[in-house]
Amino acid sequence: MEQDFTLDKSSNEWFYEKNGERIGAISEAEMQELIQSGILSSDTVVWKKGLTNWKKLEQTELKQYIDDSVPPPLTGQHINNTVVWFLAFAPILGLMLEYFVAGVLSGGNVELAAYKVQEGYYFLITIALNIVLSIMDANRLEKAGISTEKFKGMVWLVPVYLFQRAKALNQNFAYFIVWIVCFILMLY
Incomplete structure (x- = not known):
């Protein structure tokens, strides 16, 4: 019996919130592009399969794509x-x-x-x-x-x-x- 070792594709699909709307599903690579182009910020709320609730992007593994050389907003x-x-x-x-x-x-x-x-x-x-x-x-x-x-x-x-x-x-x-x-x- 042959086993299928492909990853569950839906667990790698992300959603994000923009203007009160849920956008997605998109790949992690697409999320990386949106983050690095400045369209998504560390405060953007995101979700993917496996998360119990929406979280700020900075609280997920997507944080690695945030450019740390950009200073945070002033308080x-x-x-x-x-x-x-x-x-x-x-x-x-x-x-x-x-x-x-x-x-x-x-x-x-x-x-x-x-x-x-x-x-x-x-x-x-x-x-x-x-x-x-x-x-x-x-x-x-x-x-x-x-x-x-x-x-x-x-x-x-x-x-x-x-x-x-x-x-x-x-x-x-x-x-x-x-x-x-x-x-x-x-x-x-």
Whole structure:
């Protein structure tokens, strides 16, 4: 009787999570390529037959493919939060900018400028300021090695972005709360 000594192919097939979706099954060689190209990081959750649950890539034998010469991301306490604090006050700063632009464009007529701001003629200035500051902050986080993949698309929804950012960096929610308060104050 001849025995088949081939390996169980399914035990070498990997799955990984991306944007809440399960991707796979792919070979270990393909996983190695994804890791070395930077598509998968040490924080990516992976699974293969034999694992009881999904694990971070760094907790599996795939860790050997992680380039140790690349430094780990900075922790939340080492991130420069200057831009995010400007973003926290962006609703008020945007309103001030709206008044300034309205004043310039109305030839210094304070009543006309106030009317145009109150009627929302220049509200896009505040929206643009919030979005630009969010994008700048997300770019700074990426330079610090932080994966912004899960919340970078939220730059259009600033309070969601701020909440997700604080959660991802294990920081308190102070800038999120400040933004909410400033937004409410801007409405009055």
